[in-house]
Amino acid sequence: MYLAMNRFKVLKDKKEAFEAMWMERDSDLHNNPGFIEFRLLKGPEHEDHQLYSSHTFWEKEEDFVIWTKSESFRNAHRNAGKKSERTVMGHPQFEGFSTIQMIDKAGNKAA
Amino acid sequence: MYLAMNRFKVLKDKKEAFEAMWMERDSDLHNNPGFIEFRLLKGPEHEDHQLYSSHTFWEKEEDFVIWTKSESFRNAHRNAGKKSERTVMGHPQFEGFSTIQMIDKAGNKAA
Numbered sequence: 001m002y003l004a005m006n007r008f009k010v011l012k013d014k015k016e017a018f019e020a021m022w023m024e025r026d027s028d029l030h031n032n033p034g035f036i037e038f039r040l041l042k043g044p045e046h047e048d049h050q051l052y053s054s055h056t057f058w059e060k061e062e063d064f065v066i067w068t069k070s071e072s073f074r075n076a077h078r079n080a081g082k083k084s085e086r087t088v089m090g091h092p093q094f095e096g097f098s099t100i101q102m103i104d105k106a107g108n109k110a111a
Numbered sequence: 112m113y114l115a116m117n118r119f120k121v122l123k124d125k126k127e128a129f130e131a132m133w134m135e136r137d138s139d140l141h142n143n144p145g146f147i148e149f150r151l152l153k154g155p156e157h158e159d160h161q162l163y164s165s166h167t168f169w170e171k172e173e174d175f176v177i178w179t180k181s182e183s184f185r186n187a188h189r190n191a192g193k194k195s196e197r198t199v200m201g202h203p204q205f206e207g208f209s210t211i212q213m214i215d216k217a218g219n220k221a222a
Contacts, residue, residue, distance in 0.1 A: 001150075003152060019211055022211070022212055023211075023212060027214055027218070027220075028218075029214060029218075030214060030215070030216055030217060030218035031218070035216065036216060037213065037214065037215055037216065038212075038213065038214040039112075039210055039212070039213050039214075040210070040211040040212040040213075041114060041208035041209065041210055041211065042208060042209050042210075042211050043206050043207065043208045044206055044207065051206070052211075053208060095154050095155055095162070096154065096155065097152035097153060097154045097164060098152065098153050099150055099151070099152055099153075100130055100133070100134075100151040100152065100153050100163070101133055101134060101149075101150070101151040102148065102149065102150050102151075103138055103140060103141060103148065103149040103150075104141070104148055105141055105146065105147060105148065106141060107138070107139075107140075107141035107142070109138075
């Protein structure tokens with residue numbers, strides 16, 4: 001499992017606009033090979049911003065890389081820059097993660 | 112869904128020791144009400160450290176808070192401080208996240 005994560009520092013008076021932008025978008029992520037799940041998460045509040053994070057889970061890193069070169073990706077990001085510059089401080093910070101260990105509800109471990 | 116996340120800056124020559132510490136530990140997380148899943152993730156490499164992140168998913172924040180006051184939590188952290196000061200730069204950084212939106216494999220959206 002590969003996790004593609006972005007961290008967004010959202011201006012405090014733009015939280016509603018930022019959330020609305022995500023809620024209202026059309027997403028075809030699920031049509032891409034290897035896509036598992038997407039989550040938009042709201043994190044801690046800081047003095048000058050509210051942290052949000054988008055987590056997209058893929059079977060493997062390669063699936064993510066293929067998506068970044070696809071029309072699906074270009075469509076998803078066509079208006080994102082314009083819209084997010086009004087709500088987000090600076091650029092989102094990207095981090096990719098690979099899974100070292102998983103423990104499920106039943107206590108089963110997997111690497 | 113609530114995500115309890117810790118970020119660990121691991122010394123580059125301690126990566127194996129850090130991973131082994133997690134792989135070898137006994138975990139009874141799955142015996143706690145509201146526990147959904149645990150993941151240890153390996154992130155980007157930086158000049159002076161390797162980023163790791165632990166993600167624990169709970170039904171709701173309250174389940175996490177109850178766990179932090181439990182014997183299960185004390186047991187899990189009894190030796191963690193000692194062991195991790197030899198592998199991690201500074202303290203782990205904790206961040207809690209609530210879910211704003213989820214999209215699953217079938218394209219179904221949920222809040």
